Amino acid sequence: xxxxxxxxxxxxxxxxxxxxxxxxxxxxxxxxxxxxxxxxxxxxxxxxxxxxxxxxxxxxxxxxxxxxxxxxxxxxxxxx
Amino acid sequence: xxxxxxxxxxxxxxxxxxxxxxxxxxxxxxxxxxxxxxxxxxxxxxxxxxxxxxxxxxxxxxxxxxxxxxxxxxxxxxxxxxxxxxxxxxxxxxxxxxxxxxxxxxxxxxxxxxxxxxxxxxxxxxxxxxxxxxxxxxxxxxxxxxxxxxxxxxxxxxxxxxxxxxxxxxxxxxxxxxxxxxxxxxxxxxxxxxxxxxxxxxxxxxxxxxxxxxxxxxxxxxxxxxxx
Numbered sequence: 001x002x003x004x005x006x007x008x009x010x011x012x013x014x015x016x017x018x019x020x021x022x023x024x025x026x027x028x029x030x031x032x033x034x035x036x037x038x039x040x041x042x043x044x045x046x047x048x049x050x051x052x053x054x055x056x057x058x059x060x061x062x063x064x065x066x067x068x069x070x071x072x073x074x075x076x077x078x079x080x
Numbered sequence: 081x082x083x084x085x086x087x088x089x090x091x092x093x094x095x096x097x098x099x100x101x102x103x104x105x106x107x108x109x110x111x112x113x114x115x116x117x118x119x120x121x122x123x124x125x126x127x128x129x130x131x132x133x134x135x136x137x138x139x140x141x142x143x144x145x146x147x148x149x150x151x152x153x154x155x156x157x158x159x160x161x162x163x164x165x166x167x168x169x170x171x172x173x174x175x176x177x178x179x180x181x182x183x184x185x186x187x188x189x190x191x192x193x194x195x196x197x198x199x200x201x202x203x204x205x206x207x208x209x210x211x212x213x214x215x216x217x218x219x220x221x222x223x224x225x226x227x228x229x230x231x232x233x234x235x236x237x238x239x240x241x242x243x244x245x246x247x248x249x250x251x252x253x254x255x256x257x258x259x260x261x262x263x264x265x266x267x268x269x270x271x272x273x274x275x276x277x278x279x280x281x282x283x284x285x286x287x288x289x290x291x292x293x294x295x296x297x298x299x300x301x302x303x304x305x306x307x308x
Contacts, residue, residue, distance in 0.1 A: 013229070016185050065146055068139055068175065070182050071229070 001046040001054055002079040007067045008039035042066060046078075054078055081305065083109040083125040086153070088144045088172075093130035093286065097166065100286035101127070104302025114147040125162040125305060126153050128169030130222070130284060140183060140225045141171030150176050162206055162305075163278040167223055170270070170280035179273060179280045180238070181230030183223075187263025191224040196261055198269050198283055199249040200300075202242055205272055207279045210303040216253040217297035219283045221261060226282040228264040228271075238271055246270035246281055 009015050015037050022036035044061075046054045058076045067074040083101055085094050094111065101107040109127070110120050119126065133144035144150075150172075157163050157178055165173040173179045186192060197218050200211040211217070230238070238244055246269040250259040260267045262282075270281030285298030 014184070016187065016189050020189055065138070065142065068142065068182060070180075070231075071184070 001049060001051070003044045003046055003054060003058055004077045004079070005042040005044060005058060005062060005066055006039060006075045006077070007042070007062070007072050008075075009037055010071055010073055013071045040066075051078055081105070081107060081124045082120065082122050083107045083127060083305075084112045084119050084123045085109050085127045085129055086112050086114060086149055087129070088114045088131070088133035088147060090133040090135055091129050091131035091168070093166065093168075093284070096284070097127055097129045097286040100289045100298065100302050101305070103289050104299045105305040107305070112149060114144065114149050117148050117152060119149075119152050119156055123156065123161065125164065126156055128153075128163070128165040128172050129286075130167030130169060133168055133172065136225075139175065141168060141173075141175040144168075144172045145175030145177075154178065157273070157275075157278050160275060160277050164207060165278075165280040166284060166286060167226075167282055170282055171225065173278065173280040178278050179271060180234045181228055181271075183225045183282070184227040184229050184263075185225050186223070186227050186261070191222075192226070192261050193220075193222040194261075195219070195294075196221040196269075196283060197249050197251050197253070197259070198246045199253055199255060200245070201247055202245050202272075204242070205245060205276045205279060205304075207272075207301055207304050208245060210306075211300040214253070215300075216249060216251070217285075217300070218251075218288070218295060219285050219298050220287045221283045223262070223282055226262045226264065228268040228282075230265065235265055238268075239266065241274065243272050243274070243276070244268055244270075245272050245279060246283065
């Protein structure tokens with residue numbers, strides 16, 4: 001089974017990297033760029049086929065390591 | 081007092097802090113590997129040194145904060161044992177839940193490596209009692225992620241409980257504005273735990289303990305740890 005975990009900064013948390021990327025995109029003349037927030041994507045291969053178990057394991061993974069819930073949100077998508 | 085310095089893959093200031101503990105505190109520190117599960121018997125002080133543990137992968141201090149030895153460090157702190165985290169060590173302390181908040185990317189996105197003045201806000205900790213209250217010291221800073229952030233409630237608690245131990249300031253002790261190198265909330269450079277036994281700080285007092293290398297303003301921290 002494959003899963004994708006997406007970690008993003010919570011609203012209101014200052015993201016200087018996103019700001020810098022936003023500035024670079026605008027200076028490239030790319031039309032219509034409003035704002036940019038940078039996040040992280042983890043593609044994870046999982047053993048077994050129990051989707052509920054996988055979801056629960058990934059939730060633990062996010063809470064314990066992948067996201068710092070002081071400043072970040074996470075989203076879990078399991079393929080198939 | 082017995083001290084232990086934890087070494088993670090990517091730590092690089094452990095020798096500096098060991099020397100500072102010898103010179104300033106008269107300790108003979110023991111190095112402890114991150115994969116160990118126990119601290120040496122009778123350890124009074126645990127030091128998490130600076131560096132780039134795990135190459136700063138994921139988030140600074142995130143992987144080190146979950147290392148095997150950290151359960152023992154948490155238990156030591158819960159017993160009231162002293163824990164000092166410097167720079168990456170401070171990042172590890174917030175990631176391991178021993179201190180609140182987080183160290184974000186510096187306001188100007190640059191790695192800053194230079195001398196910096198600090199105000200010693202509190203001397204009622206085991207780490208700062210050899211300083212005078214309000215004393216201005218000059219030590220080194222070297223970090224890319226030193227911008228301390230926490231929710232409003234946490235900041236209010238830290239301030240109300242007198243847990244902001246060091247603040248960035250200028251040579252005259254003025255806090256705020258350009259004296260803040262990294263955008264840190266309330267100019268925070270170092271905070272302690274509720275029990276005042278865990279201290280995390282971004283600056284490097286361990287690099288200013290001998291005149292030969294430019295000053296001795298960091299010595300007060302290690303002298304504070306001498307007798308305890």
